[in-house]
Structure formats: structure tokens, C-alpha cells
Amino acid sequence: MIQKMSQVPTQLFIDGKWVDGGQEAVPVKNPANGETLAEVSQGAEEETQQAIAAAKRAFPLWSKKAPSERAQLMNKIADMIEEEADRLATIMTLEQGKPLKESRAEVLTDVENFRWNAAEGQRIYGEIVPAPYDHHWLVRKQAVGVVAAITPWNFPSNMIARKIAPALAAGCTLVMKPSKETPLSALALVDIFDRAGMPEGVVNIVLGSSKVIGKVLTDSDDVRKLTFTGSTKTGQLLYEQCAATLKHISLELGGHAPFIVFEDADIPSAAENLLAAKFRNNGQVCTAPNRIFLHKTIKEEFTQVLLDKISSITVGNGLDDPDIGPVINEDGLKKIEEQLEDASNKGARVLYGGSRLTKRPYADGTFFEPTILDGVTNDMQIYYEETFGPVIPLIEFTDVDEVIAAANDTEFGLASYFFSQDLQTISKVARELDYGMVGVNEMAISNPAVPFGGVKHSGFGRENGKYGVEEYIDVKFIDINTQLEK
Numbered sequence: 001m002i003q004k005m006s007q008v009p010t011q012l013f014i015d016g017k018w019v020d021g022g023q024e025a026v027p028v029k030n031p032a033n034g035e036t037l038a039e040v041s042q043g044a045e046e047e048t049q050q051a052i053a054a055a056k057r058a059f060p061l062w063s064k065k066a067p068s069e070r071a072q073l074m075n076k077i078a079d080m081i082e083e084e085a086d087r088l089a090t091i092m093t094l095e096q097g098k099p100l101k102e103s104r105a106e107v108l109t110d111v112e113n114f115r116w117n118a119a120e121g122q123r124i125y126g127e128i129v130p131a132p133y134d135h136h137w138l139v140r141k142q143a144v145g146v147v148a149a150i151t152p153w154n155f156p157s158n159m160i161a162r163k164i165a166p167a168l169a170a171g172c173t174l175v176m177k178p179s180k181e182t183p184l185s186a187l188a189l190v191d192i193f194d195r196a197g198m199p200e201g202v203v204n205i206v207l208g209s210s211k212v213i214g215k216v217l218t219d220s221d222d223v224r225k226l227t228f229t230g231s232t233k234t235g236q237l238l239y240e241q242c243a244a245t246l247k248h249i250s251l252e253l254g255g256h257a258p259f260i261v262f263e264d265a266d267i268p269s270a271a272e273n274l275l276a277a278k279f280r281n282n283g284q285v286c287t288a289p290n291r292i293f294l295h296k297t298i299k300e301e302f303t304q305v306l307l308d309k310i311s312s313i314t315v316g317n318g319l320d321d322p323d324i325g326p327v328i329n330e331d332g333l334k335k336i337e338e339q340l341e342d343a344s345n346k347g348a349r350v351l352y353g354g355s356r357l358t359k360r361p362y363a364d365g366t367f368f369e370p371t372i373l374d375g376v377t378n379d380m381q382i383y384y385e386e387t388f389g390p391v392i393p394l395i396e397f398t399d400v401d402e403v404i405a406a407a408n409d410t411e412f413g414l415a416s417y418f419f420s421q422d423l424q425t426i427s428k429v430a431r432e433l434d435y436g437m438v439g440v441n442e443m444a445i446s447n448p449a450v451p452f453g454g455v456k457h458s459g460f461g462r463e464n465g466k467y468g469v470e471e472y473i474d475v476k477f478i479d480i481n482t483q484l485e486k
Contacts, residue, residue, distance in 0.1 A: 015054035016200030031097040031326040032317040032365040042208040048216040051204035055146040055173040058201030063143045063171035071118035078114035093318035097325040110161035116448035121169025134483035140476045143171030145224035148217040156182035170472040176205045250461025255414030258407035259289035265419035271305040277443040284388045287415035326365045336389035339382040348375045408434045414454035
């Protein structure tokens with residue numbers, strides 16, 4: 001494992017070169033055991049300005065390349081990512097904690113993102129609008145320019161691919177700022193871009209203080225688009241900071257997904273889907289089901305199915321490929337503990353789990369038991385606050401309109417799920433849930449070909465699909481007068 005980590009660059013990447021930042025290097029730690037994996041270089045204002053300048057210089061050449069030429073390089077990158085999937089997965093598991101099987105699946109999704117967008121970038125069609133006889137009215141779509149991409153730690157590889165692939169396909173150049181918790185996955189990807197022959201300045205990566213680097217990116221008139229995935233609070237700050245330069249912005253922010261099981265649902269299927277989705281990445285997913293609404297008539301049966309199944313879920317070091325790895329850090333653990341304490345004090349009951357794991361082999365890591373919490377009500381923190389952890393809160397309901405109102409009773413609007421076999425229920429609930437994405441008898445709502453994003457305080461803009469590419473283009477109208485005087 002040490003050998004794999006030694007192959008990962010630990011410097012900033014600016015204008016096609018690996019460079020040291022001017023700030024003190026910081027350690028990257030394995031959340032499973034507290035081990036220091038690497039010391040990573042840090043930059044600040046100067047390095048960020050250099051990266052922006054490099055991206056600005058590279059933009060004219062990259063944007064003028066034929067879409068097919070950009071696609072050729074992107075497909076080469078996809079091939080290299082696929083060839084190195086096991087190495088990239090190991091790096092991710094070491095710094096983020098998720099099981100190897102999940103890390104590898106995430107890396108392979110990167111491959112899909114690059115290949116799909118390589119093709120979609122060749123289908124950014126303009127338009128000819130019917131015009132007077134002596135005019136041609138043309139609509140042209142072209143790249144917005146330099147893009148700043150700020151990405152989170154929970155999907156440290158795919159959040160980059162979902163932003164960088166459509167931007168590159170559209171002809172944009174980028175400055176990337178990954179999370180301080182998981183920079184190594186980002187650096188390993190950029191290393192592949194470099195080895196694949198990416199032109200100098202097209203992709204740059206800066207590491208350092210999010211506050212400092214973010215302010216430089218938002219203040220710059222040369223950065224014409226900012227794309228961010230992270231907390232709603234940070235997204236609101238970035239949105240405010242971008243106002244002065246009127247740049248394009250897309251925000252994929254927090255979620256608090258309802259999961260509704262109606263009385264006619266396929267209970268074994270719904271329970272299996274819930275456990276798989278809730279414990280994916282240890283619940284540290286913005287689309288994870290967080291409020292579990294169960295119809296009164298099936299609540300007892302459904303709960304028993306969960307209890308029967310949850311005892312077989314394994315917890316451990318991600319390298320050993322358990323079902324659940326560690327929580328990302330101590331702050332994450334503290335939030336879970338605070339929510340459970342608040343709920344218990346207000347009448348909720350822990351049916352399973354509920355505690356941090358502290359004995360060997362968990363003592364040096366940040367591990368938490370898979371947990372089922374019953375009797376959750378809307379006076380508890382966990383009802384309204386997003387839970388980034390392995391906790392299943394159960395809520396009882398009796399009426400369709402009642403549960404729709406309860407599901408929508410949140411500032412968030414990213415993902416939602418429900419299980420029913422009645423067509424009228426499916427039509428009504430799918431239409432009335434106030435979310436950007438709705439899964440009906442299905443949890444797989446993310447795919448490179450379909451739009452991903454939310455409403456309300458979950459942000460705006462879309463990733464994936466043709467909508468994802470369109471986030472990186474400007475629309476230009478051209479009016480040609482062909483009636484020239486002689």
C-alpha cells in the first residue's frame with residue numbers, strides 16, 4: 001500500500017507542471033486507523049492566480065480544437081482510468097475509508113462519465129432560426145471559458161469526473177480545488193490527464209485553504225463559471241461571492257431524502273433497497289435516504305425485516321472490503337452522536353446499534369455502528385438535519401397527502417424515493433414530491449446519461465446528461481444581413 005501511495009503526486013499542478021506551493025504541507029490521514037498517508041503541498045492566492053492565468057491562456061487553443069479531437073483525448077483518459085482502476089480504488093479507500101468494492105465502482109463510473117461526455121461534446125448543436133429572406137439568423141453554442149470546480153470528500157474521484165468531463169467536452173479549461181480530506185484521488189486523476197497528453201494549462205489543480213482559494217476563484221473576472229458540490233452553507237457563501245463578477249454558477253448542495261413505503265409495497269424489495277442505499281459510503285451521500293416513512297399497517301413487518309438483515313452488515317477497514325468503512329472524521333462522528341442523543345432525549349428509541357465502535361480493531365479509527373432509530377418526530381434534530389452516517393430513522397404515517405406534506409417539509413430538495421405498486425399512488429406522489437429527482441421502486445437515480453440535481457436549498461443546475469454539458473456553454477445569436485449594397 002505504501003508503494004501505491006508513493007506513486008501519487010503530492011504537489012500542485014499548474015500550467016502542465018507539478019509545483020510546490022508556498023504554504024506548509026499538510027498530512028492526509030487514513031480514517032480507518034489514523035495513519036498519515038502523505039504530506040500534501042499547499043498553495044494560496046498566488047498559486048490560484050497562476051492557475052487561473054494558465055487556464056485563461058490555454059482556453060483559446062483548447063476551445064478551438066475540433067470536438068472529435070477533444071473526444072479522442074477524453075476517451076484515452078477513460079481507457080487509462082479503466083486500466084488503473086484497482087490502483088485508484090486503493091488510493092481512494094486509504095484516504096476516504098469506503099470499502100474497496102465501492103471505490104472501484106466509483107472509479108469505473110468516472111470511465112462512463114468521460115466516454116459519455118466525449119460523445120455528447122460532439123452533439124452540442126446550434127440552430128438556424130427562420131428569418132427574413134435577406135438575413136441568416138444563427139444560434140451558436142460555445143464554451144463559457146475558464147471553469148472553477150470545487151469538489152467534496154465523499155466521492156473524491158467521481159465528483160471531479162462529473163464536472164471536468166462535460167467542461168472539457170464543451171471546450172472549457174479548468175482550475176480544480178478538491179477537498180482537503182481527500183486530495184490524493186484528485187491528484188491521481190490529474191496525473192493520468194498529464195500522462196494522457198492533456199495540453200498545458202487545460203486542467204490545473206490547487207490545494208490549500210478553501211476560504212482563501214475559493215475567494216480568489218469567485219473574485220476573478222477571468223473565471224466565467226463556478227461549479228460546486230458540498231454543503232448548503234458553503235454554497236450560499238460562494239453564490240454571494242460570485243455576484244460581483246456575474247459568473248455562471250451551478251450548486252449541488254445538501255440533501256435530506258425521504259424514503260416512503262406505502263402499504264401495497266413489495267416489502268422485501270423496499271427493505272433491501274433501503275439498506276443498500278443507506279449504508280452505501282456509510283450513509284455519507286447527499287442522496288442517501290434520511291427520513292424513512294412507513295405506513296402504519298406495514299411498519300412492524302418492515303421494521304422486523306430491517307432488524308433481521310442489519311445484523312449481518314459488517315464494519316471495518318475499507319481495505320478488508322466490509323459493508324461499511326469508517327466515518328470520514330471526528331466531526332462526522334460528533335454530529336451523529338449529537339443527533340441520536342437529541343432524538344433519544346425526546347422519546348425516540350434505538351432498536352439496533354447507536355454507538356461508536358471503540359474496541360480493537362476499531363480503536364484508532366472513526367467507526368460507528370449501523371443504527372435503527374424508531375419513533376422519530378418532527379421536534380427532533382434528525383428530522384430536519386441531514387445525517388451523514390449509518391442511521392435509519394423510522395417515522396410512521398397513515399395518509400398519502402400527509403406523507404407527501406411531511407416529505408416536502410424540508411428546505412432540501414435533491415433526491416426522494418418511494419415504493420408502491422399502485423399506479424394512481426405512483427402518479428400522484430411522483431408529481432407532488434418537491435425534489436429534483438424521484439426514484440420509484442428504485443434507488444439508482446444517478447447515471448451519466450440523465451440529469452442530476454436538486455431544487456430549493458439543494459441548489460440549482462444539473463450534472464450528467466445533455467443538461468450537464470449545457471452548463472458549460474454560452475448561447476450566441478448571430479444575425480447576418482445578406483442584402484449588401486453594391
